[in-house]
Amino acid sequence: MPVTIVLGSQWGDEGKGKIVDLLAENCEYVARYQGGANAGHTIKLPDGREFVLHLIPSGIFHPGVFCIIGNGVVIDPVALREEIKMVEDAGVEVKGRLFISYNAHLIMPYHKQIDKASEARLSKSGDGKAVGTTGRGIGPAYEDKFARKGIRIVDLLDRNLLAEKLRQNIFEKNELLSKFYDSKDLCDVEQIIRDYEVFDQEMDPYITDTSLLLNKAIAEGKNVLLEGAQAALLDIDFGTYPYVTSSSPTAGGACTGLGIPPTSIDKVIGVVKAYSTRVGNGPFPTELLDSTGEGLRKAGREYGATTGRPRRCGWLDAVAVRYAVMINGIESIALTKLDVLSDMPEIKICTKYERVTDGKIIEHFTTNLKTLGAIRPIYESFSGWKKSELEGISKREDLPGNVKIYLDAIERELGAPLNIISIGAGRNETLVEQSLVGSL
Numbered sequence: 522m523p524v525t526i527v528l529g530s531q532w533g534d535e536g537k538g539k540i541v542d543l544l545a546e547n548c549e550y551v552a553r554y555q556g557g558a559n560a561g562h563t564i565k566l567p568d569g570r571e572f573v574l575h576l577i578p579s580g581i582f583h584p585g586v587f588c589i590i591g592n593g594v595v596i597d598p599v600a601l602r603e604e605i606k607m608v609e610d611a612g613v614e615v616k617g618r619l620f621i622s623y624n625a626h627l628i629m630p631y632h633k634q635i636d637k638a639s640e641a642r643l644s645k646s647g648d649g650k651a652v653g654t655t656g657r658g659i660g661p662a663y664e665d666k667f668a669r670k671g672i673r674i675v676d677l678l679d680r681n682l683l684a685e686k687l688r689q690n691i692f693e694k695n696e697l698l699s700k701f702y703d704s705k706d707l708c709d710v711e712q713i714i715r716d717y718e719v720f721d722q723e724m725d726p727y728i729t730d731t732s733l734l735l736n737k738a739i740a741e742g743k744n745v746l747l748e749g750a751q752a753a754l755l756d757i758d759f760g761t762y763p764y765v766t767s768s769s770p771t772a773g774g775a776c777t778g779l780g781i782p783p784t785s786i787d788k789v790i791g792v793v794k795a796y797s798t799r800v801g802n803g804p805f806p807t808e809l810l811d812s813t814g815e816g817l818r819k820a821g822r823e824y825g826a827t828t829g830r831p832r833r834c835g836w837l838d839a840v841a842v843r844y845a846v847m848i849n850g851i852e853s854i855a856l857t858k859l860d861v862l863s864d865m866p867e868i869k870i871c872t873k874y875e876r877v878t879d880g881k882i883i884e885h886f887t888t889n890l891k892t893l894g895a896i897r898p899i900y901e902s903f904s905g906w907k908k909s910e911l912e913g914i915s916k917r918e919d920l921p922g923n924v925k926i927y928l929d930a931i932e933r934e935l936g937a938p939l940n941i942i943s944i945g946a947g948r949n950e951t952l953v954e955q956s957l958v959g960s961l
Protein backbone atom coordinates (compact mmCIF):
# COMPACT_ATOMS: atom_id res chain seq x y z
CA MET A 522 0.00 0.00 0.00
CA PRO A 523 1.44 3.33 -0.96
CA VAL A 524 3.23 5.91 1.04
CA THR A 525 2.78 9.13 -0.90
CA ILE A 526 4.50 12.47 -0.54
CA VAL A 527 2.44 15.53 -1.47
CA LEU A 528 4.65 18.58 -1.83
CA GLY A 529 4.73 22.08 -3.28
CA SER A 530 6.46 22.44 -6.65
CA GLN A 531 6.74 26.23 -6.84
CA TRP A 532 7.09 28.92 -4.16
CA GLY A 533 4.36 27.69 -1.81
CA ASP A 534 0.59 28.18 -1.59
CA GLU A 535 -0.08 25.83 -4.49
CA GLY A 536 -3.11 24.37 -2.72
CA LYS A 537 -1.36 21.55 -0.81
CA GLY A 538 -3.98 21.76 1.96
CA LYS A 539 -6.84 21.16 -0.48
CA ILE A 540 -5.09 18.25 -2.21
CA VAL A 541 -4.00 16.54 1.03
CA ASP A 542 -7.52 16.92 2.47
CA LEU A 543 -8.95 15.45 -0.73
CA LEU A 544 -6.61 12.44 -0.81
CA ALA A 545 -6.81 11.86 2.95
CA GLU A 546 -10.26 10.39 2.42
CA ASN A 547 -8.55 7.15 1.31
CA CYS A 548 -5.74 7.22 3.88
CA GLU A 549 -5.16 6.23 7.49
CA TYR A 550 -2.30 8.61 8.30
CA VAL A 551 -1.24 12.11 7.27
CA ALA A 552 2.16 13.32 8.49
CA ARG A 553 3.79 16.76 8.28
CA TYR A 554 7.58 16.55 7.94
CA GLN A 555 9.06 20.07 8.07
CA GLY A 556 8.43 23.79 8.49
CA GLY A 557 6.31 25.29 11.19
CA ALA A 558 3.53 27.81 11.58
CA ASN A 559 4.91 29.70 8.59
CA ALA A 560 2.71 27.37 6.54
CA GLY A 561 -0.93 28.20 5.88
CA HIS A 562 -2.85 25.30 4.38
CA THR A 563 -6.44 26.13 3.51
CA ILE A 564 -9.19 23.55 3.55
CA LYS A 565 -12.74 24.16 2.37
CA LEU A 566 -15.17 21.61 3.76
CA PRO A 567 -18.21 20.42 1.80
CA ASP A 568 -20.46 22.51 4.10
CA GLY A 569 -18.61 25.65 2.97
CA ARG A 570 -16.57 26.22 6.16
CA GLU A 571 -12.98 27.22 5.51
CA PHE A 572 -10.03 26.54 7.84
CA VAL A 573 -6.37 27.49 7.64
CA LEU A 574 -4.02 24.97 9.25
CA HIS A 575 -0.46 25.97 10.17
CA LEU A 576 0.84 22.92 12.05
CA ILE A 577 -1.85 20.26 12.20
CA PRO A 578 -1.74 18.00 9.12
CA SER A 579 -4.46 18.53 6.53
CA GLY A 580 -6.07 15.15 7.21
CA ILE A 581 -7.61 16.24 10.52
CA PHE A 582 -11.07 16.89 9.07
CA HIS A 583 -11.49 13.20 8.18
CA PRO A 584 -12.47 11.49 11.46
CA GLY A 585 -10.75 8.18 10.67
CA VAL A 586 -7.38 9.72 9.86
CA PHE A 587 -4.46 9.87 12.31
CA CYS A 588 -2.29 12.97 12.04
CA ILE A 589 1.41 13.15 12.84
CA ILE A 590 3.66 16.15 13.39
CA GLY A 591 7.14 14.80 12.73
CA ASN A 592 10.53 15.51 14.25
CA GLY A 593 11.41 17.79 11.30
CA VAL A 594 8.71 20.30 12.20
CA VAL A 595 9.47 23.26 14.47
CA ILE A 596 6.56 23.70 16.84
CA ASP A 597 5.29 26.95 18.26
CA PRO A 598 3.19 25.80 21.22
CA VAL A 599 1.21 29.05 21.20
CA ALA A 600 0.20 28.51 17.57
CA LEU A 601 -0.48 24.81 18.15
CA ARG A 602 -2.69 25.49 21.16
CA GLU A 603 -4.77 27.98 19.13
CA GLU A 604 -5.03 25.59 16.25
CA ILE A 605 -6.13 22.62 18.35
CA LYS A 606 -8.81 24.87 19.84
CA MET A 607 -9.95 26.02 16.40
CA VAL A 608 -10.32 22.44 15.17
CA GLU A 609 -12.05 21.27 18.37
CA ASP A 610 -14.41 24.25 18.25
CA ALA A 611 -15.34 23.08 14.76
CA GLY A 612 -16.56 19.85 16.35
CA VAL A 613 -13.60 17.73 15.32
CA GLU A 614 -11.89 15.32 17.75
CA VAL A 615 -8.15 15.98 18.06
CA LYS A 616 -7.16 13.93 21.14
CA GLY A 617 -6.29 10.38 20.23
CA ARG A 618 -5.80 11.40 16.58
CA LEU A 619 -2.91 13.86 16.72
CA PHE A 620 0.59 12.62 17.52
CA ILE A 621 3.63 14.85 17.96
CA SER A 622 7.23 13.69 17.81
CA TYR A 623 9.12 14.08 21.05
CA ASN A 624 12.14 14.97 18.96
CA ALA A 625 10.51 18.00 17.34
CA HIS A 626 12.12 21.31 18.22
CA LEU A 627 10.19 24.08 19.91
CA ILE A 628 9.88 27.63 18.72
CA MET A 629 10.56 29.91 21.65
CA PRO A 630 9.47 33.55 21.98
CA TYR A 631 13.05 34.69 21.32
CA HIS A 632 13.05 32.95 17.92
CA LYS A 633 10.14 35.09 16.79
CA GLN A 634 11.75 38.23 18.23
CA ILE A 635 15.05 37.54 16.48
CA ASP A 636 13.29 36.69 13.19
CA LYS A 637 11.51 40.06 13.23
CA ALA A 638 14.55 42.02 14.44
CA SER A 639 16.76 40.48 11.76
CA GLU A 640 14.25 41.26 9.01
CA ALA A 641 13.83 44.84 10.25
CA ARG A 642 17.59 45.29 10.26
CA LEU A 643 18.02 43.85 6.76
CA SER A 644 15.30 46.11 5.38
CA LYS A 645 16.86 49.19 6.96
CA SER A 646 20.57 48.62 6.58
CA GLY A 647 22.51 48.35 3.37
CA ASP A 648 23.54 44.76 4.22
CA GLY A 649 21.15 43.25 1.74
CA LYS A 650 17.44 42.90 1.30
CA ALA A 651 15.22 41.25 3.83
CA VAL A 652 14.02 37.72 2.97
CA GLY A 653 10.44 38.72 3.69
CA THR A 654 9.92 35.93 6.24
CA THR A 655 6.61 35.21 7.91
CA GLY A 656 8.08 36.37 11.24
CA ARG A 657 7.16 33.04 12.84
CA GLY A 658 10.66 32.38 14.18
CA ILE A 659 11.38 29.58 11.71
CA GLY A 660 14.94 30.53 10.68
CA PRO A 661 16.21 31.19 14.23
CA ALA A 662 14.63 27.94 15.52
CA TYR A 663 16.33 25.84 12.83
CA GLU A 664 19.58 27.76 13.50
CA ASP A 665 19.46 26.58 17.11
CA LYS A 666 18.59 23.04 16.04
CA PHE A 667 21.62 22.82 13.79
CA ALA A 668 23.83 24.58 16.32
CA ARG A 669 22.76 21.84 18.79
CA LYS A 670 21.26 24.37 21.18
CA GLY A 671 17.61 23.84 20.41
CA ILE A 672 14.94 22.87 22.91
CA ARG A 673 13.09 19.72 21.92
CA ILE A 674 9.76 18.51 23.19
CA VAL A 675 11.57 15.73 25.05
CA ASP A 676 13.45 18.40 27.02
CA LEU A 677 10.17 19.45 28.65
CA LEU A 678 10.23 16.19 30.62
CA ASP A 679 13.20 17.19 32.75
CA ARG A 680 12.41 20.48 34.47
CA ASN A 681 15.89 21.07 35.83
CA LEU A 682 17.61 20.43 32.56
CA LEU A 683 15.00 22.54 30.74
CA ALA A 684 15.57 25.47 33.09
CA GLU A 685 19.34 25.17 32.66
CA LYS A 686 19.16 25.01 28.86
CA LEU A 687 16.70 27.88 28.71
CA ARG A 688 18.85 30.06 30.99
CA GLN A 689 21.86 29.50 28.78
CA ASN A 690 19.94 30.18 25.57
CA ILE A 691 18.13 33.22 26.90
CA PHE A 692 21.34 34.77 28.20
CA GLU A 693 22.79 34.47 24.71
CA LYS A 694 19.64 35.67 22.92
CA ASN A 695 19.22 38.67 25.21
CA GLU A 696 22.80 39.69 24.46
CA LEU A 697 22.04 39.41 20.75
CA LEU A 698 18.76 41.28 21.02
CA SER A 699 20.11 44.13 23.14
CA LYS A 700 23.62 44.55 21.77
CA PHE A 701 23.26 43.64 18.12
CA TYR A 702 19.63 44.43 17.39
CA ASP A 703 19.38 47.31 19.85
CA SER A 704 16.13 45.89 21.19
CA LYS A 705 14.63 46.86 24.55
CA ASP A 706 12.25 43.93 24.48
CA LEU A 707 14.20 41.19 26.28
CA CYS A 708 13.15 37.73 27.42
CA ASP A 709 12.29 36.86 30.99
CA VAL A 710 13.72 33.40 31.78
CA GLU A 711 11.42 32.58 34.66
CA GLN A 712 8.29 33.60 32.73
CA ILE A 713 9.30 31.42 29.77
CA ILE A 714 9.99 28.44 32.05
CA ARG A 715 6.53 28.84 33.62
CA ASP A 716 4.82 29.17 30.22
CA TYR A 717 6.52 26.10 28.76
CA GLU A 718 5.68 24.01 31.80
CA VAL A 719 2.01 24.75 31.13
CA PHE A 720 2.46 23.86 27.43
CA ASP A 721 4.12 20.63 28.50
CA GLN A 722 1.04 19.59 30.48
CA GLU A 723 -1.26 20.55 27.63
CA MET A 724 0.78 18.76 24.99
CA ASP A 725 1.52 15.66 27.02
CA PRO A 726 -1.33 13.54 25.57
CA TYR A 727 -0.07 14.07 22.04
CA ILE A 728 3.63 13.36 22.46
CA THR A 729 5.02 10.04 21.30
CA ASP A 730 7.67 8.26 19.22
CA THR A 731 6.13 9.16 15.86
CA SER A 732 8.90 7.47 13.86
CA LEU A 733 8.02 4.14 15.48
CA LEU A 734 4.30 4.79 15.01
CA LEU A 735 4.70 5.61 11.33
CA ASN A 736 7.07 2.75 10.56
CA LYS A 737 4.61 0.32 12.17
CA ALA A 738 1.76 1.79 10.12
CA ILE A 739 3.81 1.43 6.94
CA ALA A 740 4.74 -2.16 7.81
CA GLU A 741 1.04 -2.93 8.30
CA GLY A 742 0.35 -1.64 4.79
CA LYS A 743 -1.60 1.44 5.85
CA ASN A 744 -2.12 4.27 3.36
CA VAL A 745 0.03 7.18 4.41
CA LEU A 746 0.29 10.73 3.07
CA LEU A 747 3.37 12.80 3.84
CA GLU A 748 2.47 16.48 3.68
CA GLY A 749 5.10 19.01 2.69
CA ALA A 750 4.88 22.64 3.71
CA GLN A 751 6.38 25.50 1.67
CA ALA A 752 7.81 24.22 -1.62
CA ALA A 753 10.75 23.12 -3.75
CA LEU A 754 11.88 26.61 -4.71
CA LEU A 755 11.86 27.66 -1.04
CA ASP A 756 14.01 24.66 -0.04
CA ILE A 757 17.12 25.53 1.98
CA ASP A 758 19.35 23.58 -0.46
CA PHE A 759 17.47 23.68 -3.75
CA GLY A 760 15.56 26.97 -3.54
CA THR A 761 16.53 30.48 -4.57
CA TYR A 762 18.93 30.90 -1.63
CA PRO A 763 19.02 33.06 0.48
CA TYR A 764 15.38 33.83 -0.37
CA VAL A 765 14.20 30.50 1.00
CA THR A 766 12.81 28.99 4.16
CA SER A 767 15.12 27.17 6.59
CA SER A 768 13.94 23.58 6.10
CA SER A 769 13.78 20.87 3.41
CA PRO A 770 10.34 20.81 1.80
CA THR A 771 11.70 18.59 -0.99
CA ALA A 772 11.15 14.83 -1.02
CA GLY A 773 14.29 13.95 0.94
CA GLY A 774 12.99 16.06 3.84
CA ALA A 775 10.11 13.62 4.29
CA CYS A 776 12.49 10.85 5.36
CA THR A 777 14.64 12.90 7.71
CA GLY A 778 11.62 14.83 9.02
CA LEU A 779 9.71 11.70 9.96
CA GLY A 780 12.27 8.96 10.56
CA ILE A 781 11.17 6.70 7.72
CA PRO A 782 13.45 5.13 5.11
CA PRO A 783 13.63 6.31 1.47
CA THR A 784 12.73 2.75 0.44
CA SER A 785 9.30 3.20 2.04
CA ILE A 786 8.24 5.99 -0.32
CA ASP A 787 6.10 4.80 -3.20
CA LYS A 788 4.98 7.97 -4.90
CA VAL A 789 5.58 11.70 -5.06
CA ILE A 790 2.76 14.02 -6.07
CA GLY A 791 3.77 17.57 -6.91
CA VAL A 792 1.15 20.25 -6.40
CA VAL A 793 1.42 22.86 -9.15
CA LYS A 794 -0.64 26.03 -9.38
CA ALA A 795 -1.77 26.78 -12.95
CA TYR A 796 0.15 30.07 -12.67
CA SER A 797 2.88 31.23 -10.26
CA THR A 798 2.86 33.12 -6.99
CA ARG A 799 5.48 34.06 -4.46
CA VAL A 800 5.23 35.80 -1.07
CA GLY A 801 8.31 37.56 0.21
CA ASN A 802 11.39 38.60 -1.69
CA GLY A 803 13.59 36.81 -4.19
CA PRO A 804 13.75 36.02 -7.89
CA PHE A 805 10.55 35.38 -9.78
CA PRO A 806 11.25 35.19 -13.53
CA THR A 807 7.63 35.21 -14.74
CA GLU A 808 6.33 37.85 -12.32
CA LEU A 809 3.72 40.17 -13.85
CA LEU A 810 3.89 43.66 -12.41
CA ASP A 811 1.05 44.89 -14.64
CA SER A 812 -2.74 44.70 -14.69
CA THR A 813 -2.59 41.01 -15.74
CA GLY A 814 -0.70 40.19 -12.51
CA GLU A 815 -3.21 42.27 -10.58
CA GLY A 816 -6.01 40.36 -12.31
CA LEU A 817 -4.54 37.01 -11.23
CA ARG A 818 -4.19 38.23 -7.64
CA LYS A 819 -7.81 39.32 -7.59
CA ALA A 820 -9.27 36.28 -9.34
CA GLY A 821 -7.13 33.84 -7.30
CA ARG A 822 -7.59 35.72 -4.01
CA GLU A 823 -3.81 35.65 -3.72
CA TYR A 824 -3.25 36.98 -0.22
CA GLY A 825 -1.15 35.04 2.29
CA ALA A 826 -3.07 32.49 4.39
CA THR A 827 -0.61 33.11 7.27
CA THR A 828 0.35 36.78 7.02
CA GLY A 829 -2.33 38.26 4.73
CA ARG A 830 0.39 39.75 2.51
CA PRO A 831 -0.48 40.18 -1.19
CA ARG A 832 1.19 37.40 -3.17
CA ARG A 833 3.28 38.32 -6.20
CA CYS A 834 1.70 36.76 -9.31
CA GLY A 835 2.88 35.64 -12.74
CA TRP A 836 2.52 33.02 -15.47
CA LEU A 837 3.33 29.35 -14.96
CA ASP A 838 7.10 28.86 -15.10
CA ALA A 839 7.67 25.42 -16.63
CA VAL A 840 11.46 25.81 -16.36
CA ALA A 841 11.18 26.16 -12.57
CA VAL A 842 8.60 23.37 -12.18
CA ARG A 843 10.62 20.97 -14.39
CA TYR A 844 13.43 21.45 -11.89
CA ALA A 845 11.05 20.64 -9.02
CA VAL A 846 9.92 17.53 -10.92
CA MET A 847 13.55 16.46 -11.27
CA ILE A 848 14.77 16.99 -7.72
CA ASN A 849 11.68 15.45 -6.12
CA GLY A 850 11.03 12.58 -8.51
CA ILE A 851 7.50 13.85 -9.14
CA GLU A 852 5.60 11.28 -11.21
CA SER A 853 2.17 12.71 -10.74
CA ILE A 854 0.92 16.29 -10.69
CA ALA A 855 -2.05 17.88 -8.98
CA LEU A 856 -2.75 21.05 -10.95
CA THR A 857 -4.68 23.63 -8.94
CA LYS A 858 -6.56 26.88 -9.52
CA LEU A 859 -7.14 26.23 -13.20
CA ASP A 860 -10.48 28.04 -12.79
CA VAL A 861 -8.62 31.26 -11.90
CA LEU A 862 -7.33 31.52 -15.48
CA SER A 863 -10.89 31.55 -16.85
CA ASP A 864 -12.06 34.60 -18.77
CA MET A 865 -8.52 35.69 -19.63
CA PRO A 866 -8.13 36.41 -23.34
CA GLU A 867 -4.62 34.95 -23.47
CA ILE A 868 -2.74 32.57 -21.15
CA LYS A 869 1.00 31.98 -21.21
CA ILE A 870 3.48 29.33 -20.10
CA CYS A 871 7.17 30.09 -19.80
CA THR A 872 8.92 27.19 -21.53
CA LYS A 873 12.52 28.52 -21.60
CA TYR A 874 14.58 31.50 -20.50
CA GLU A 875 16.73 33.68 -22.70
CA ARG A 876 19.88 35.31 -21.37
CA VAL A 877 19.52 39.03 -22.00
CA THR A 878 23.21 39.68 -22.64
CA ASP A 879 23.72 37.27 -25.54
CA GLY A 880 20.38 35.61 -26.30
CA LYS A 881 21.56 32.19 -25.05
CA ILE A 882 18.63 29.84 -24.43
CA ILE A 883 18.41 28.37 -20.93
CA GLU A 884 16.21 25.30 -20.51
CA HIS A 885 17.30 24.22 -17.02
CA PHE A 886 16.50 26.18 -13.88
CA THR A 887 19.35 27.56 -11.86
CA THR A 888 19.43 28.91 -8.33
CA ASN A 889 22.25 31.27 -9.28
CA LEU A 890 20.70 34.65 -8.50
CA LYS A 891 22.97 36.48 -10.90
CA THR A 892 21.84 34.31 -13.79
CA LEU A 893 18.20 34.53 -12.74
CA GLY A 894 18.51 38.31 -12.63
CA ALA A 895 19.69 38.43 -16.24
CA ILE A 896 17.16 36.28 -18.06
CA ARG A 897 13.86 36.93 -19.75
CA PRO A 898 11.14 34.30 -20.00
CA ILE A 899 10.18 32.90 -23.39
CA TYR A 900 6.47 32.23 -23.51
CA GLU A 901 4.11 30.02 -25.42
CA SER A 902 0.64 31.58 -25.77
CA PHE A 903 -2.73 29.90 -25.46
CA SER A 904 -6.31 31.03 -26.10
CA GLY A 905 -8.53 31.35 -23.06
CA TRP A 906 -11.91 29.94 -22.09
CA LYS A 907 -14.99 31.15 -20.24
CA LYS A 908 -15.59 30.31 -16.58
CA SER A 909 -19.08 29.07 -17.46
CA GLU A 910 -17.46 26.40 -19.66
CA LEU A 911 -15.98 24.72 -16.55
CA GLU A 912 -19.27 24.48 -14.68
CA GLY A 913 -20.54 21.01 -13.93
CA ILE A 914 -17.51 19.29 -15.43
CA SER A 915 -16.24 16.25 -13.56
CA LYS A 916 -14.01 14.56 -16.14
CA ARG A 917 -10.98 15.85 -17.99
CA GLU A 918 -12.35 14.53 -21.30
CA ASP A 919 -15.32 16.89 -20.98
CA LEU A 920 -13.25 20.06 -20.61
CA PRO A 921 -13.43 22.66 -23.39
CA GLY A 922 -10.92 22.32 -26.23
CA ASN A 923 -8.82 25.35 -25.23
CA VAL A 924 -8.40 24.02 -21.69
CA LYS A 925 -7.32 20.63 -23.03
CA ILE A 926 -4.70 22.30 -25.24
CA TYR A 927 -3.35 24.20 -22.22
CA LEU A 928 -3.25 21.06 -20.04
CA ASP A 929 -1.57 18.98 -22.75
CA ALA A 930 1.10 21.67 -23.08
CA ILE A 931 1.76 21.60 -19.31
CA GLU A 932 2.14 17.81 -19.36
CA ARG A 933 4.50 18.06 -22.32
CA GLU A 934 6.59 20.78 -20.67
CA LEU A 935 6.77 19.17 -17.23
CA GLY A 936 7.10 15.58 -18.38
CA ALA A 937 4.66 14.27 -15.77
CA PRO A 938 0.92 13.51 -15.95
CA LEU A 939 -1.75 15.78 -14.48
CA ASN A 940 -3.66 13.18 -12.47
CA ILE A 941 -5.59 15.70 -10.42
CA ILE A 942 -7.03 18.94 -11.81
CA SER A 943 -8.54 21.37 -9.34
CA ILE A 944 -11.10 23.90 -10.55
CA GLY A 945 -12.23 25.35 -7.22
CA ALA A 946 -11.34 25.36 -3.52
CA GLY A 947 -13.91 22.70 -2.52
CA ARG A 948 -13.26 18.95 -2.34
CA ASN A 949 -15.67 18.14 -5.14
CA GLU A 950 -14.39 20.86 -7.46
CA THR A 951 -11.73 18.44 -8.63
CA LEU A 952 -11.20 16.16 -11.61
CA VAL A 953 -9.38 13.12 -10.28
CA GLU A 954 -8.04 10.33 -12.41
CA GLN A 955 -9.56 7.21 -10.93
CA SER A 956 -6.37 5.18 -11.34
CA LEU A 957 -4.66 7.55 -8.88
CA VAL A 958 -7.34 7.15 -6.21
CA GLY A 959 -7.32 3.40 -6.76
CA SER A 960 -3.58 3.28 -6.10
CA LEU A 961 -3.85 5.18 -2.82
Ligand code: GDP
Nearest residue numbers: 534535536537538561562563858943944945946
Ligand atom coordinates in the same frame (compact mmCIF):
# COMPACT_ATOMS: atom_id res chain seq x y z
P1 GDP B 1 -1.15 25.72 0.49
O1 GDP B 1 -0.30 26.52 1.39
O2 GDP B 1 -0.36 25.08 -0.61
O3 GDP B 1 -2.02 24.74 1.19
O4 GDP B 1 -2.13 26.76 -0.24
P2 GDP B 1 -2.92 27.97 0.48
O5 GDP B 1 -4.02 27.42 1.30
O6 GDP B 1 -1.97 28.90 1.14
O7 GDP B 1 -3.46 28.76 -0.78
C1 GDP B 1 -4.28 28.16 -1.74
C2 GDP B 1 -5.59 28.95 -1.84
O8 GDP B 1 -6.29 28.59 -3.01
C3 GDP B 1 -6.55 28.65 -0.70
O9 GDP B 1 -7.32 29.79 -0.45
C4 GDP B 1 -7.43 27.53 -1.26
O10 GDP B 1 -8.71 27.48 -0.66
C5 GDP B 1 -7.54 27.96 -2.69
N1 GDP B 1 -7.67 26.89 -3.69
C6 GDP B 1 -7.11 25.66 -3.70
N2 GDP B 1 -7.39 25.03 -4.86
C7 GDP B 1 -8.13 25.89 -5.60
C8 GDP B 1 -8.70 25.84 -6.91
O11 GDP B 1 -8.55 24.89 -7.67
N3 GDP B 1 -9.37 26.95 -7.33
C9 GDP B 1 -9.52 28.05 -6.55
N4 GDP B 1 -10.19 29.07 -7.05
N5 GDP B 1 -9.01 28.12 -5.31
C10 GDP B 1 -8.31 27.07 -4.86
Ligand code: IMO
Nearest residue numbers: 533534559560561653654655750751766800801
Ligand atom coordinates in the same frame (compact mmCIF):
# COMPACT_ATOMS: atom_id res chain seq x y z
P1 IMO C 1 2.81 27.11 2.63
O1 IMO C 1 3.08 25.79 3.31
C1 IMO C 1 4.48 30.64 0.77
C2 IMO C 1 8.18 32.19 2.48
C3 IMO C 1 8.16 33.54 3.17
C4 IMO C 1 9.57 34.03 2.86
C5 IMO C 1 10.40 32.75 2.98
C6 IMO C 1 11.06 32.55 4.33
O2 IMO C 1 1.53 27.73 3.04
O3 IMO C 1 2.96 26.96 1.15
P2 IMO C 1 10.13 31.86 6.72
O4 IMO C 1 9.08 32.50 7.58
O5 IMO C 1 9.82 30.46 6.33
O6 IMO C 1 11.51 32.00 7.26
O7 IMO C 1 10.13 32.75 5.36
O8 IMO C 1 9.49 31.67 2.74
N1 IMO C 1 7.21 31.21 3.00
C7 IMO C 1 6.12 30.83 2.33
N2 IMO C 1 5.61 31.26 1.18
N3 IMO C 1 3.88 29.64 1.44
C8 IMO C 1 4.41 29.17 2.58
O9 IMO C 1 3.95 28.08 3.21
C9 IMO C 1 5.56 29.80 3.11
N4 IMO C 1 6.29 29.62 4.23
C10 IMO C 1 7.32 30.48 4.14
O10 IMO C 1 7.18 34.37 2.62
O11 IMO C 1 9.64 34.47 1.53
Ligand code: MG
Nearest residue numbers: 534561562826
Ligand atom coordinates in the same frame (compact mmCIF):
# COMPACT_ATOMS: atom_id res chain seq x y z
MG1 MG D 1 -0.16 28.45 2.14
